[in-house]
Amino acid sequence: PLLTDTGLALGTLCVIDSIPRSLNVQQKAALGVLATSVMRVLKLRQDVKVAVFARAVDMASDGITIASAAAGELTIMYANESFLQLTGYAYVEVMNRPALFPLESTCQEAVHAVLYAETKGKTTTVESQFRRKDGAPRWARVTFVPYVDAKGRLVYLVAVHRDITDVREAETQSQQLYAMKTTMATIAHVVNNFLNSAALYSSMVDAKAQVDPVMQRAFASELEDTRSKLT
Numbered sequence: 001p002l003l004t005d006t007g008l009a010l011g012t013l014c015v016i017d018s019i020p021r022s023l024n025v026q027q028k029a030a031l032g033v034l035a036t037s038v039m040r041v042l043k044l045r046q047d048v049k050v051a052v053f054a055r056a057v058d059m060a061s062d063g064i065t066i067a068s069a070a071a072g073e074l075t076i077m078y079a080n081e082s083f084l085q086l087t088g089y090a091y092v093e094v095m096n097r098p099a100l101f102p103l104e105s106t107c108q109e110a111v112h113a114v115l116y117a118e119t120k121g122k123t124t125t126v127e128s129q130f131r132r133k134d135g136a137p138r139w140a141r142v143t144f145v146p147y148v149d150a151k152g153r154l155v156y157l158v159a160v161h162r163d164i165t166d167v168r169e170a171e172t173q174s175q176q177l178y179a180m181k182t183t184m185a186t187i188a189h190v191v192n193n194f195l196n197s198a199a200l201y202s203s204m205v206d207a208k209a210q211v212d213p214v215m216q217r218a219f220a221s222e223l224e225d226t227r228s229k230l231t
Contacts, residue, residue, distance in 0.1 A: 002039055013038055030092045037095045040068060040077040063087070063140075063161035067099035069154050074099035074118065086140070086163055088133035099157050102130045103142065110142070117144040118154050127164065139168040 002010045013035040015023070023031065057064050063083030067074040079094045087094070087102045094101065103110040103126075113126040125143045132138055140161045147156040 065159045067157040103128045117146045121146050121148045139165045
């Protein structure tokens with residue numbers, strides 16, 4: 001049954017199949033979660049402005065969740081299709097999750113971002129890695145947008161998730177390329193210094209000039225130093 005806060009039944013949420021079936025305890029619980037989610041979304045959309053906003057959220061390319069503070073704890077009451085595609089989870093698996101999902105609770109930066117939005121009533125953004133349901137690692141830029149009432153109390157927390165995995169990978173490749181170029185430049189500098197010293201030493205030997213023992217030791221030391229740097 002789809003019940004209002006006063007216990008009025010507006011309708012029912014049904015699972016329909018072509019043959020009779022029986023639901024187990026877990027399936028009944030999942031159906032109950034969906035029914036509760038339906039009522040929370042219906043209540044949210046009673047306002048015409050909110051209904052227009054909800055339609056825009058449904059069509060958004062970014063993953064969006066809306067968490068409610070009604071139960072005293074920020075839990076997800078709605079997720080759009082883009083969020084489900086981003087995370088790989090089904091709608092029923094997302095409902096009643098903490099507001100920072102799919103970011104891990106061990107990510108202190110994300111925890112602080114949610115707390116900041118909740119207590120300060122201000123928008124905040126965090127970038128963090130998470131894992132899809134299939135275990136694949138992804139990166140997301142998540143913006144938490146608080147919705148407060150006239151008294152400044154948090155009512156809803158909207159989270160906008162943008163997949164930035166490709167951007168992060170490109171940055172990593174760029175950093176690796178820069179590090180490689182820096183290493184090659186260092187190697188070239190070391191080799192050039194050694195070749196200059198070797199050319200000078202060779203010219204003195206070819207000219208049968210008297211080679212100072214100090215220079216011999218210095219050249220041997222530079223040879224060893226060059227070998228050490230290159231390895």
